[in-house]
Amino acid sequence: MQLKYAEFHNFKLLENVRLEFSTNRSLPLTVIRAENGSGKTSVLWALLWGFYGTRGLPAGAHELRLTSSAAPIDAPVDIQVIVEFERDDGHGKTAYRMIRTVQETPRGGDRFERGPVKVRLLRRTPAGLVDVDGDPEAVVAKFLPPRLKSIFFTDGDDVQRFISGESIHGRQNRVHEAIRALLGLDSLGVARDDVENVVAKLRRETAKSAGSDLESAEKHLSEITEAIATKTTELDALTERRSRIASEKAAIQKELNEVRGIGNIDEINAEIKSREGELARLESAEDAILTSMRIAINSQDASWALASESLLSGYDILNGLADRRIIPGTSIEVLTDRLDIGTCICGTDISDGQSARAHVETLRSEQRKVSESRSRQTQTFHAARMGRATYQGQLEDRTDFAHRRTELLTQYAENRDAIKNAGLRIEVLKEKRAGIDEERVRTLASRLENAERKLTDVSESIGRLEGSLADLEDRAKLATDAYEKAERASKVNQTLRTKRLVAEDLKTLISNTLSVLESQYVERVSTRMNDMFMEVVGSDPELAGAVFRRVCLSDGFDIMVHTIGDGHLDPDFEVNGASQRALTLSFIWALMEVSGQTAPRIIDTPLGMTAGGVKQRMVEAITRPPSESDPPFQVVLLLTRSELRDIETLLEQRAGATQTLSSNKDYPVDLTHDWKVEYPVIRACACNIRQFCDVCQRRYDDEHGLIARGG
Secondary structure (H helix, E strand, O other): OEEEEEEEEEEEOEEEEEEEOOOEOOEOEEEEEEOOOOOHHHHHHHHHHHHHHHHHOOOOOOOOOOEOOOOOOOOOEEEEEEEEEEEEOOOOEEEEEEEEEEEEEEEEOOEEEEOOOEEEEEEEEOOEEEEOOOOHHHHHHHHOOHHHHHHHEEEHHHHHHOOOOOOHHHHHHHHHHHHHHHHOOHHHHHHHHHHHHHHHHHHHHHHHOOOHHHHHHHHHHHHHHHHHHHHHHHHHHHHHHHHHHHHHHHHHHHHHHHHHOOOOHHHHHHHHHHHHHHHHHHHHHHHHHHHHHHHHHOOHHHHHHHOHHHHHHHHHHHHHHHHOOOOOOOHHHHHHHHHHHOEOOOOOEOOOOOHHHHHHHHHHHHHHHHHHHHHHHHHHHHHHHHHHHHHHHHHHHOOOHHHHHHHHHHHHHHHHHHHHHHHHHHHHHHHHHHHOOHHHHHHHHHHHHHHHHHHHHHHHHHHHHHHHHHHHHHHHHHHHHHHHHHHHOOOOOHHHHHHHHHHHHHHHHHHHHHHHHHHHHHHHHHHHHHHHHHHHHOOOOOOOOOOEEEEEEOOOOOEEEEEOOOEEEOOOOOOOHHHHHHHHHHHHHHHHHHHOOOOEEEEEOOOOOOOHHHHHHHHHHHHOOOOOOOOOOEEEEEEOHHHHOOOHHHHHHHEEEEEEEEEHHHOOOOEOOOOOOOOOOEEEEOOOOOEEOOOOOEOOOHHHOOEEOOO
16 A cells, blocks of 8 residues: 555644655655645644544544634634545555545634544546445555554654563564554464363363363452453553553644643743843943044044044154154253263353353243254154054955954944844744743643653552463463362363364464464564664674674564663663664554565654764665565655755665645744744644745755755
């Protein structure tokens, strides 16, 4: 079975979305690019609802509304999912169309009214589409068994939970059930259980015919056997309940994120506070830039930059005076020295009382008047010379006033833009905060806490029950020995005994046949799983420093991880998240290959917690086209931009179809263009992993190398 296309009408935010899937044998991959909150999980749920109805949705989501949380109160909404697929009926491929429709009317809060569900399954014939005989859901269940929906439709978190987060018993049950169901071994298990009931009945009749001792031993054995059956049923129910609660917890968490939609109010408040602090720092920086501007405009550097031509002309004049030794003026100092000595430079006595001294003192007084002007000229000359040298140096290293002015103006403009953007960001965050339904958030948070509490309680109950079962199985061995001993000592009805022995032989034959088949399949699945896992994690047990030696399925249907030196790792706690995902995907892919099933494998966010070579090798392994002898397959990956990064070339080589989903709730923070729609909605566009358009363009797409579609 392979999907051809799906249409979603008014399912959550999927108002009118059509997705095309690749059915090309050589290009088995379909990529649906979508950021968080842009429809990946909604698509997965819509497909599950389309095929299985509400029973196909994760536990805890059965009673959730299917319409958008923004749908008008008391206005009926028609919800429809259409899936067209094809399968090989043994006489070639036949196309089918599954249509599920329901009307839902929101009544406020979490309340809603839902009408009857209408389901149609049509088959395409030369004469057109005709209804398939029988119950549509029963027919589809043969194509895609409901209990294997987690194999075909997988949430990224569930990939990891498949082998972790629960007890070993739960993991063994899931693995065993998947193997039996996908490989068609259920009928043998039913036959074995039927024969077991016959054996128990004949044992009771044999005991009644042989006396009280054997009858008492048989009664004791039957009581223990029934107790084991009861406890096993309880354990299976509790394990299933725990799985449902875990799924419910995940669904509530997703719904909580969706209701928050635009963000977590605590995170938004923290970001508003951070942005306001950033705004205050930017405003302080603006004041500092303006101060620097005022200092610069009042500095000598500004004078040289604004009047350099005049200043250089003045400097030339002063330099000429210096060349003619007019400046600096020194005659007054010479006359003062001569008066102090008492002798003129010509040898005349100019000591106190001499007539020539008065003449020299008169000359000094006249020179003192001229010296004040020359002193100012001298000071100006020195200052000009230093200023000119500084100015020329600044011109050479581009630190003059003109360049400093340009730098400060650039800083000022950039800072003003940053202030504007910070202010806009704060306003957007405040609008987002105002749009969050805090009451709904509190309700879901309370439900989440309750689910976590129930998960703890049921896990404790499972632990106690597993202990009781182990004790009962030990007692059953002793009771069986006691029964056989009593039977040998009694006179039993040989006819009844023969019938019982034949029935036991038949049960043993069926059990052994089932065991052999399971063992053969398990070995094949185990070998393929190991090859794929070791390829993905890039481990070679022959190399020094290798961690993983091999992985396999045990006889008890548990997934075992062997390390170098014959050690073991617990998949729950000792294997990292990326390796857990790789291990689960390797098991699912190996099981699908061994079973020869042609069915879609749809995974939401499969590459979380993976990076580098592991991410590359994981995608390489799960999208590699089948060989000529292998059946075709189809894989649909719902990926975020960050998951796509660094593996674009590989995805392009393997993908036969690519589309992008976007939500207008991300505008204007992340989404670039306003769709002019007043309510949250998800739309699809034809952009591939390297493109953007007016529907899907996000801020910084161009910086990450994406190009406009059609540009």
